[in-house]
Amino acid sequence: MKIKQPFKTALFSILVACGVVSAQPGLAAGQTVRVGIMSGEDEDVWRTVAANAAKHGLTVKVTTFSDYTQPNEALAQHDLDANSFQHKPYLDAQIQARHYDIVPVGFTYVQPIGLYSSKLKSVDGLPQNAAIGVPNDPSNEGRALLLLQANGVIKLRDDVGLLPTARDIASNPKHVQIKELDAGIVGRAIGDVDAAVVNTDWAIKAGIKIPQERIAQEKVANNPYRNFIAVNAKDAQAPWVKTLVESYQQANVASSILTVYHGATLPAWEGAPQH
Numbered sequence: 001m002k003i004k005q006p007f008k009t010a011l012f013s014i015l016v017a018c019g020v021v022s023a024q025p026g027l028a029a030g031q032t033v034r035v036g037i038m039s040g041e042d043e044d045v046w047r048t049v050a051a052n053a054a055k056h057g058l059t060v061k062v063t064t065f066s067d068y069t070q071p072n073e074a075l076a077q078h079d080l081d082a083n084s085f086q087h088k089p090y091l092d093a094q095i096q097a098r099h100y101d102i103v104p105v106g107f108t109y110v111q112p113i114g115l116y117s118s119k120l121k122s123v124d125g126l127p128q129n130a131a132i133g134v135p136n137d138p139s140n141e142g143r144a145l146l147l148l149q150a151n152g153v154i155k156l157r158d159d160v161g162l163l164p165t166a167r168d169i170a171s172n173p174k175h176v177q178i179k180e181l182d183a184g185i186v187g188r189a190i191g192d193v194d195a196a197v198v199n200t201d202w203a204i205k206a207g208i209k210i211p212q213e214r215i216a217q218e219k220v221a222n223n224p225y226r227n228f229i230a231v232n233a234k235d236a237q238a239p240w241v242k243t244l245v246e247s248y249q250q251a252n253v254a255s256s257i258l259t260v261y262h263g264a265t266l267p268a269w270e271g272a273p274q275h
Helices: 003-015 042-054 072-076 088-098 137-152 201-203 239-248 251-260
Strands: 031-038 058-065 082-087 102-105 114-115 131-135 169-171 179-183 194-200 214-217 227-232
Touching: 003 058, 003 194, 031 042, 031 072, 031 239, 042 058, 042 082, 042 114, 042 239, 042 251, 058 072, 058 131, 058 137, 058 239, 072 088, 072 102, 082 088, 082 239, 088 102, 102 239, 114 137, 114 201, 137 214, 194 201, 227 239
Parallel strands: 031 058, 031 082, 131 179, 131 194
Antiparallel strands: 082 227, 102 227, 114 194, 114 214
16 A cells, blocks of 8 residues: 555654654654774763664664774774774874774873882882883873973973873983883783773773772873774764764763773863763
8 A cells, every 4th residue: 555645744744743754954763873882881971872862763783892993993994883992192003003994083081191000109119120011002102291291200302292102201300111002901900000090991990099099190171192983084074973962962971981980081072061
């Protein structure tokens, strides 16, 4: 039996009003997007995002990773439609190394990187020849060294930008030893070094006591390390991208971030609540 057009239009309007289908222009009803994230606390955050998106006819299918190098490769190979795990310096380094055509489309949160120690109460307590663990990927090692410089532990060469390496250390008055370790290992090695610079998510996974064992933290204001949702450049203007970003940048998602990360991670989009 054919349904006459006026009846179809009226039926669609009723379904939209009831929230059964989305009125989002250009967004196909029941459209699914595949999003790559890091396993752990972010899974709880993205359950809230997915629930928000579902109200607008967008199904979010999450794939989790345990290695930072995998989500961009999966996105570039179109095994994902988007990912949400990285900041701009990391993406820039990945693009330089692998020539990805990936762009950020909306901020999510910021995780101020910290210097942690189970042996010391302050940065001033670092002894001569102290061993300091840092992540070994380019952007996070640079971030760690900049934190050490900001706290007077080392001095880097001028104009090193956001991606310095240990070779860029110009002054090292305490002769600290920089131990480059995998980002997922450096937090678990805190007992084997005098201090370690650890990403917030890995610090939580390693069972580090936040903030009790944190002896330094990068500033939040004007932080270049805000994380974001990223997509392939060709998809940047797709209708589902706007829906996905708007589904993330909501008060209930901000609340979820603050809850699951125990206040150690902060919503980073404009106007987001911070507590």
